[in-house]
Amino acid sequence: MKLSKEIRVYCSTCKKHIVHTVSVVSVSRKRGKLSKGERQKSRGTRGHGGHGKFSKVPVSKMARRSKTTRKIPIKLTCKECGKASQRSLGRMKKTEIKR
Numbered sequence: 001m002k003l004s005k006e007i008r009v010y011c012s013t014c015k016k017h018i019v020h021t022v023s024v025v026s027v028s029r030k031r032g033k034l035s036k037g038e039r040q041k042s043r044g045t046r047g048h049g050g051h052g053k054f055s056k057v058p059v060s061k062m063a064r065r066s067k068t069t070r071k072i073p074i075k076l077t078c079k080e081c082g083k084a085s086q087r088s089l090g091r092m093k094k095t096e097i098k099r
């Protein structure tokens, strides 16, 4: 979906409708080197014997997903006071801001 660069929405600080600039919120970066699951797996697969749940072929997170789209948050910045707020746009495959 193509989004317009600016939209006129309510600003809770200015208490009126003001033109806001639209930007797509970036995905947060990964924390730490190994995730909890990765640490669990390395603990489970050391030594001898059956590895229980780790003996199976791992199923990727993407394979477990049933939805093909994701909810997209956008960042709205007020042009008068500079206050930023977030808003969800619902499910869509791709977002693009018009130039």
Ligand SMILES: [Zn+2]
Pocket: 011, 012, 013, 014, 018, 078, 079, 080, 081, 082, 083
């Ligand atoms: Zn404002």
